[in-house]
Amino acid sequence: MSAPAAQTIRAAVEQVRRRVPRLDARLLMQHLLGITHAQFLADPDRRLSGEQIEAFMTLVLRRERGEPVAYLVGEKDFYSRSFKVTPAVLIPRPDTELIVTLALKRLQTLAWPRVLDLGTGSGAIAVTLACEHPEAAVLAVDVSPAALAVARENAARLGGKVGFVESDWFSALADERFDLIVANPPYVAARDPHLSQDGLPFEPDLALTDGADGLSCIRRIVAEAPAHLVPGGLLLIEHGYDQGAAVRALLAAGPFADVCTWQDLSGNDRVSGGCLAAVA
Numbered sequence: 001m002s003a004p005a006a007q008t009i010r011a012a013v014e015q016v017r018r019r020v021p022r023l024d025a026r027l028l029m030q031h032l033l034g035i036t037h038a039q040f041l042a043d044p045d046r047r048l049s050g051e052q053i054e055a056f057m058t059l060v061l062r063r064e065r066g067e068p069v070a071y072l073v074g075e076k077d078f079y080s081r082s083f084k085v086t087p088a089v090l091i092p093r094p095d096t097e098l099i100v101t102l103a104l105k106r107l108q109t110l111a112w113p114r115v116l117d118l119g120t121g122s123g124a125i126a127v128t129l130a131c132e133h134p135e136a137a138v139l140a141v142d143v144s145p146a147a148l149a150v151a152r153e154n155a156a157r158l159g160g161k162v163g164f165v166e167s168d169w170f171s172a173l174a175d176e177r178f179d180l181i182v183a184n185p186p187y188v189a190a191r192d193p194h195l196s197q198d199g200l201p202f203e204p205d206l207a208l209t210d211g212a213d214g215l216s217c218i219r220r221i222v223a224e225a226p227a228h229l230v231p232g233g234l235l236l237i238e239h240g241y242d243q244g245a246a247v248r249a250l251l252a253a254g255p256f257a258d259v260c261t262w263q264d265l266s267g268n269d270r271v272s273g274g275c276l277a278a279v280a
């Protein structure tokens with residue numbers, strides 16, 4: 001097989017400019033060569049071997065076919081830290097930084113708080129909370145053992161002290177209670193056309209959709225959370241841009257006070273929550 005024409009970093013990235021966005025081409029090249037953005041910029045005329053060019057073209061082809069860059073490079077930045085990701089976990093989204101910010105604000109008001117992260121996936125939320133607020137005792141659950149293995153690795157490499165339990169939502173938690181429960185459950189409805197777009201087919205179904213109307217996991221979490229919160233404890237749930245009113249209604253129908261929805265940076269409803277008003 002004849003070697004592709006490009007021989008330098010600059011030429012290789014230029015050669016694929018009509019196939020993938022320039023940012024993606026740069027990230028794939030940096031990953032392949034194990035270099036930083038600064039090194040990429042400093043040495044554009046670095047010569048590539050035939051194997052390196054072929055490997056780059058293979059990554060470009062996979063990207064062109066829709067595979068998310070994060071899976072191709074094996075990591076994704078979240079709240080200023082780099083998390084390992086594999087196809088066993090959802091790629092952490094910038095929108096999810098909102099629930100972290102809200103949680104951290106709450107944690108600042110509490111001494112030695114106990115925190116539960118439901119559906120931890122890569123551990124993005126739990127590990128960030130543990131790193132940013134080391135006095136918190138953070139427990140993270142997921143029903144997927146493969147996701148928990150990734151989350152454990154992230155906790156170890158980022159230095160966040162988090163306990164992990166395999167659990168179908170609260171089922172393995174007996175009667176433990178928490179000051180704060182955060183959850184980013186699968187909330188895309190089974191028939192939502194977005195599931196077949198923008199790289200979502202490469203992400204785990206279990207992380208994206210409840211297989212129903214998009215609210216079934218949230219209903220269960222809202223119904224079961226009161227038995228796992230201390231009085232006054234806060235439940236924060238991430239949801240779809242069009243689910244704010246429905247989630248507020250679910251919370252308000254239960255023993256929750258101060259029910260509220262917060263918007264993400266795009267101005268969309270993204271997180272709703274409430275405090276347990278009385279002992280459940």
Ligand SMILES: C[S@@+](CC[C@H](N)C(=O)[O-])C[C@H]1O[C@@H](n2cnc3c(N)ncnc32)[C@H](O)[C@@H]1O
Binds near residue numbers: 143
């Ligand atoms: C939307 S992802 C969130 C991942 C991560 N917390 C984040 O924000 O990037 C939802 C997670 O919930 C987990 N999950 C789905 N059903 C579950 C269940 N019944 N019990 C516990 N976790 C579940 C999935 O495995 C997935 O990791």
